[in-house]
Each structure stands twice: as C-alpha cells, then as structure tokens.
Amino acid sequence: MTDPVPRLPSLLEAVLSVGTDLELRATLQRIVDGAAELTGARSAALGMVDPGHDGLLEIRTAGLSATDRSLVGRTDDSLGVPIRVDDEVFGNLCLAGKRGGPFTDEDEQLLHVLAAQAGIAIGNARLYETARQRERWIEGAAAVTNALLSGVAAADALMTVAERARLLADASAGVILQPTDEGGMEIVTASTLDDPGDLVGTTIEPGSPVLEQLLGGEPVFVEDSATDARMTTRVRHRFGPSMLLPLQTAGRLIGTLALPRHRGDRPYTSVERLLATQFASQAALALVLADTQHGRERLAVYEDRDRIARDLHDLVVQRLFATGMMLESTQRRSTDDDVSETLGTAVDELQSTIQEVRTAIFALQQPPADAPTTFRGKVLRETAGAAAVLGFQPSTRFLGAVESRLPEPVAGHLLAALRRALAEASRRPDVSRIEVTVDVTATLPDGRPGVRLTVYDNGAADDGSSTTTETWQSPL
Structure with a gap:
C-alpha cells in the first residue's frame, strides 16, 4: 500500500471544495468532480439511493457505464464507495477508468475520506435547501392570505391559491376540486403555463378509489x-407525479388542491410534500377567513340598505300617500273644472311616484351581489343593465301581485320582450326618459285577464313623433 500523504494537499483541496457551496446539486457535482480529479478517474458518478428524498437521480461526469454506476466496492477498472448522511446511505460514488493503471488502495482510502466529508457537506446542503424551500412556501402562504383578505371574489380567490401553489411546487398545473352534489369531485379552477384546455369541468366520479381519501380530507401522493x-x-x-392535498380547516372541507407534474418529471420530495400540505391548510384557513370577512361586509351593506328601505317606506311613502289623500279630498270639493283636472293629474303623478319608490324599496331589500330569484328582481336587473348603456335609470312600476299571478313561462316571455323594448329604446335619438310598467291586473281585448308590459320613452320615433310606446301582453 502506498502512502497517501504525498497526495494530502489534493485531498484537502477536494474536501474544502465540496463544502464551498450550500446548493445541493452544486455540492454533489463538486463531490463527483473532486473524486475524479483526486483519483485520476476518467469518469465518475453519484447515484442516489432514494431519488424521492431530494428530487435528484444522478450526478455524473461523462463516460460511466450503467454497470459501473451500480458498483459498490473495487475492481481493477472501477471503484465505488457509499456516501452516508446521518447514518443512512445517501448514494454510491462510483469511479471508472483510472488513468495510468488500476485503482489502488490509496485511491480507495482517499475516496473514503472524501465520502465522509461529502456526507457532512450533503447534510448541510440539505438543511440549507430545506430552509430555503420552507421560506419560499411560508412567503407564498402569506402572499395568498394577504391577497384573499384584500377582498377578491370567490372565483379569483381559488385561482390565487391554485396559481401560487403551482409556482411554489414547480408543477405543470395547479387545480382545485370541490365536492359535487352527486358525491364526486369536480375541477372548478385550473392554473397552467399554457391553455388549461378541458381541465375545468373534469370530474372524479363516485366510486373512484381515490375519492374516499379526498372527501375524508386525507392527502394523496401519486408517483x-x-x-x-x-x-x-x-x-x-x-401527468406523472402528483399531490392531492385537502383544503380543510376546523373540520370543514372546502375542496382539494391538486399539483400534478408532467410525465417524466422528477418526483416530489418528502420535504415538498410536507410544505405543500402545510400550505394547503393555511390556504384553506385564508379562504374561510376571506369568506367570513366578505359575509360580514355584505351583511353590513345589507343592513344599511334595509335601513334606507325602512326610512323610505316609513317617511317618504307615507308622506306621499297622505299628500295624495289631501289632493283627492280637495279635488272632490273643488267646483272649478280646471283646478279639478290639475289636481287629478297631480294625484296620478303621486301614485306613479309611490309605485316607483316602492320599487326602489324592493330593490334595496334584495341581497347585494346575488342573482335575483324573484320576478321583480329580474325586471330590475334588466332595467339596471339598460341604465349602463343609456346613462340614466329607467323608472319601473308594478301593478298587481306580479309574483303570485305570473306563471314561469309567461314571465320568461315578458322578460325577453322587455329586453327587446329596452334595446330599441336605447337606439333612438335624444332618449332621456323611459318608463316601464308591468300590469298583471290588465284585461285583454277579448275580455280575458292578462299581463301587459308597457315601455314608454321620449325618443324620436320613425314617424317623427316625439314619444314611443312599446306594448306586449299575454293571457294569464
């Protein structure tokens, strides 16, 4: 056996070299390069025993065969030693093709020393990499929480979670699934680098082997x-490797966050799995808090609108009604025909105003941001949509019990007629006033009870007249 002391400077240089970088891949490459240079090997490779731990398969120089890379031990042409990290075998460092002759005992001794120091360097690099990953995921979770609590809409909130998770996990897609009424789960949001295609709407049908775990709030890891x-x-x-993580907090399952990678991509490491699971729990809590905050804000707005509606009803409507009664009484006592006619017109205007105020009260009492479910609400939605084009709000009146007397098919036809009439009115020049009246107390020309829609506007008609009235009616 030759004395390794003359090569001590080269050994020290190699040992120092492997510890100069805290990035794991760079550390492993330095180990491989240092081993080849120290022993005079033409090629070297480090194969990982558990690729899933660090997401790395192999670090090598060129020219090492598959047989050589599987070697642990020594032959004349090849040399291999294990590298241990915390008493576990991390991988096998294998050398082949020594220049100038076979590998010697000295080479093996030097390689064992280098492998021992490499284990320490790899352990440090692992700790650094884990800390850096944890920092990124914590920052990502904080960013998601801040975004969700800033008041984004529900759909945007889910996309925020999916997109941030995809970037943190280096996944090809970030998708969120939610339970369906049929007992399955459906993809409702998808974030991808390119067009998500038909990802949204994809379902996991009831009876799927993975579904019981997902609905039970258990994470699922797929190779x-x-x-x-x-x-x-x-x-x-x-897709290839994938994580399916429960969005669950305080026993409430919001859905599942899935982070698939493309086929052939590296598997998720145990650290990535842990951090992604923690991220999903934090995101679920943020989603619940955001929903609660949004609910409180909506409740505050609703209470304010309800208060305004009560004030309008208790003060304005009652005063208008009392004023109308006074005018009607004065009209009956008046002996002057002109005065009586003027008072009658004033009474009609007051009744019309009362109807419009009551319509406004009804609109205020509807839950904000909800799609209208009542017929009155649907009519008001149509007029509000027209207001965005017209620049002013059409007035709306309802005569009779529209909610109880209008069957669904007739209501649908009436809304379609209203849309057409509003569209035509918006195209007429100089329109500054539109009046919409829905009357379910009307009598049709053939004597049958019916509903009549009247849309009046003061724009110029085709015949040159200054007012236009569109009428639609149907039997009840």
Whole structure:
C-alpha cells in the first residue's frame, strides 16, 4: 500500500471544495468532480439511493457505464464507495477508468475520506435547501392570505391559491376540486403555463378509489398519475407525479388542491410534500377567513340598505300617500273644472311616484351581489343593465301581485320582450326618459285577464313623433 500523504494537499483541496457551496446539486457535482480529479478517474458518478428524498437521480461526469454506476466496492477498472448522511446511505460514488493503471488502495482510502466529508457537506446542503424551500412556501402562504383578505371574489380567490401553489411546487398545473352534489369531485379552477384546455369541468366520479381519501380530507401522493390505478379522470394520462392535498380547516372541507407534474418529471420530495400540505391548510384557513370577512361586509351593506328601505317606506311613502289623500279630498270639493283636472293629474303623478319608490324599496331589500330569484328582481336587473348603456335609470312600476299571478313561462316571455323594448329604446335619438310598467291586473281585448308590459320613452320615433310606446301582453 502506498502512502497517501504525498497526495494530502489534493485531498484537502477536494474536501474544502465540496463544502464551498450550500446548493445541493452544486455540492454533489463538486463531490463527483473532486473524486475524479483526486483519483485520476476518467469518469465518475453519484447515484442516489432514494431519488424521492431530494428530487435528484444522478450526478455524473461523462463516460460511466450503467454497470459501473451500480458498483459498490473495487475492481481493477472501477471503484465505488457509499456516501452516508446521518447514518443512512445517501448514494454510491462510483469511479471508472483510472488513468495510468488500476485503482489502488490509496485511491480507495482517499475516496473514503472524501465520502465522509461529502456526507457532512450533503447534510448541510440539505438543511440549507430545506430552509430555503420552507421560506419560499411560508412567503407564498402569506402572499395568498394577504391577497384573499384584500377582498377578491370567490372565483379569483381559488385561482390565487391554485396559481401560487403551482409556482411554489414547480408543477405543470395547479387545480382545485370541490365536492359535487352527486358525491364526486369536480375541477372548478385550473392554473397552467399554457391553455388549461378541458381541465375545468373534469370530474372524479363516485366510486373512484381515490375519492374516499379526498372527501375524508386525507392527502394523496401519486408517483405516476397515468398508471396509478386510483386515478380515474380522463386527463390522468397527461401527468406523472402528483399531490392531492385537502383544503380543510376546523373540520370543514372546502375542496382539494391538486399539483400534478408532467410525465417524466422528477418526483416530489418528502420535504415538498410536507410544505405543500402545510400550505394547503393555511390556504384553506385564508379562504374561510376571506369568506367570513366578505359575509360580514355584505351583511353590513345589507343592513344599511334595509335601513334606507325602512326610512323610505316609513317617511317618504307615507308622506306621499297622505299628500295624495289631501289632493283627492280637495279635488272632490273643488267646483272649478280646471283646478279639478290639475289636481287629478297631480294625484296620478303621486301614485306613479309611490309605485316607483316602492320599487326602489324592493330593490334595496334584495341581497347585494346575488342573482335575483324573484320576478321583480329580474325586471330590475334588466332595467339596471339598460341604465349602463343609456346613462340614466329607467323608472319601473308594478301593478298587481306580479309574483303570485305570473306563471314561469309567461314571465320568461315578458322578460325577453322587455329586453327587446329596452334595446330599441336605447337606439333612438335624444332618449332621456323611459318608463316601464308591468300590469298583471290588465284585461285583454277579448275580455280575458292578462299581463301587459308597457315601455314608454321620449325618443324620436320613425314617424317623427316625439314619444314611443312599446306594448306586449299575454293571457294569464
């Protein structure tokens, strides 16, 4: 056996070299390069025992065969030693093709020393990489929480979670699934680098092997979505490694965050799985808090609108009604025909105003941001939409019990007629006033009870007249 002391400077240089970088991949490359240079090997490789731990398969120089890379031990042409990190075998450092002759005992001794120091360097690099990953995921979770609590809409909130998680996990897609009424789960949001295609709407049908775990709030980790028997969706063939993480907090399951990678991409490490699971829990809490905050804000607006509606009813409507009664009484006592006619017109105007105020009260009492479910609400939605084009709000009156007397098919036809009439009115020049009246107390020309829609505007008609009235009616 030759004395390794003459090569001590080269050994020290190699040992120092492997510890100069805290990035894991760079550290491993330095180990491989240092081992080849120290022993005079033409090629070297470091194969990982557990690729899923660090997401790395192999670091090598060129020219090492598959047989050589699997070697642990020594032959004349090859040399291999294990590298241990915390008493566990991290991988096998293998050398081949020594220049100038076979590998010697000295080479093996030097390689064992280098492997021991490499284990320490790898452990430090792992700690650094874990800390750096944890920092990124914590910052990502904080960014998501801030975004959600800033008042984004529900759909935007889910997209915020999916997109941030995709970037943090280096995934090909970030999707969110939510339970369906049929007992399955459906993709409702998808974030991808390119067009998500038909991802949204993809469902996991009831009875799927993975569904019980997801609905139970359990994380699911898949090595290859395309071949795993638990995966049954029609898009599974596109993806390889995947994480399906519950969006759950305080026993409430909001949905599932799925982070698939393309087929052939590296598997998720144990650290990535842990951090992604923690991120999903934090995101679920942020979603619940954002929803609660949004609910409080809506409640405050609703209470304010309800107060305004009560004030209008208790003060304005009652005063208008009392004034109308006074005018009607004065009209009956008046002996002057002109005065009586003027008072009659004033009474009619007051009744019309009362109807419009009551319509406004009804609109204020509707939950804000909700799609209208009543017929009155749907009519008001149509007039509000027209107001955005016209620049002013059409007035609306309802005569009779429109909610109870209008059957659904007739209501649908009336709304379609209203849309057409409002569209035509908006195209007429000089329109500054539109009046919409829905009367379910009308009598049709054939004597049958019916509903009549009247849309009046003061724009110029085709015949040159200054007012236009559109009428639609139907039997009840």
